[in-house]
């Protein structure tokens with residue numbers, strides 16, 4: 001009996017141990033299997049993401065691209081102004097960037113960008129100073145026109161990117177990057193080697209040369225261009241003579257779409273790749289909004305992400321131009337949204353009503369009094 005008892009308990013023991021092992025292994029491995037299946041890590045529920053630039057880093061192509069961009073500054077043609085100044089010798093072109101010196105205004109998580117860029121951790125925004133377009137109504141005129149910021153080395157820019165990743169941002173959102181694109185790519189190379197894994201958002205006026213965009217192919221994961229004007233005449237009037245803005249921007253947006261495709265947020269709601277077009281509706285149809293919606297519907301997929309922005313505010317020198325010296329009305333905004341919907345655009349970012357004035361009949365075409373007493377008159 002004793003032997004039998006002993007046999008039984010040994011069998012029981014083995015059974016218990018095997019049960020325990022099955023349970024424990026299950027607990028340990030189930031989340032791992034889930035990770036393989038869904039792409040989420042166990043630790044932070046963050047989607048496993050590999051930005052495009054990692055491939056270029058491995059093949060040393062990132063270095064080649066940054067050097068090619070840097071070399072363009074010898075006779076600067078980084079943007080459609082094609083000033084031809086030698087920025088490496090400290091010369092300034094139209095954008096007023098101080099030669100090859102990078103000046104950064106600010107960097108911080110931004111919670112006011114498009115929702116799929118902001119997520120829960122914010123968009124890691126870095127504001128570059130100066131601008132090649134220099135619009136008369138610029139809301140960031142102290143940064144873009146006056147160049148208020150701090151001289152920043154490439155290494156410091158890389159550290160900014162890493163710091164934004166560290167605090168939980170979902171992307172590195174470079175505002176007005178065009179004239180500092182060589183600096184961006186050089187810094188990215190350093191940051192990627194140190195562990196940067198966030199997608200780069202190229203937050204631009206849309207007025208980009210195709211040749212430069214091709215050098216950014218495989219580096220930028222999210223393009224965020226404006227499409228500001230339908231008519232070259234308006235672009236020239238409000239954006240420092242940039243009469244070719246509409247044609248160049250159309251070509252640039254098509255190239256951006258070719259590179260990154262339609263913006264589709266992932267299962268966690270965060271966007272990691274794709275094109276978002278921003279269009280700012282301006283008073284008195286100055287921006288030609290309905291024509292722009294038509295062009296998008298005819299030339300890009302119907303599910304292209306289009307942010308129809310309502311927040312136009314007359315700032316800086318806008319009061320020198322009566323037709324743009326007020327906010328837009330509810331009717332003006334709704335007309336554009338209705339047009340976009342009629343055209344079959346399905347991925348519209350539409351804003352609420354907090355920005356709007358009343359009926360269009362009640363809106364003065366220009367605020368002469370403000371022009372006389374305003375801070376910029």
Ligand code: SF4
Nearest residue numbers: 076079083093095179
């Ligand atoms: S980036 Fe500046 S210097 Fe270079 S072409 Fe454009 S405006 Fe001129």
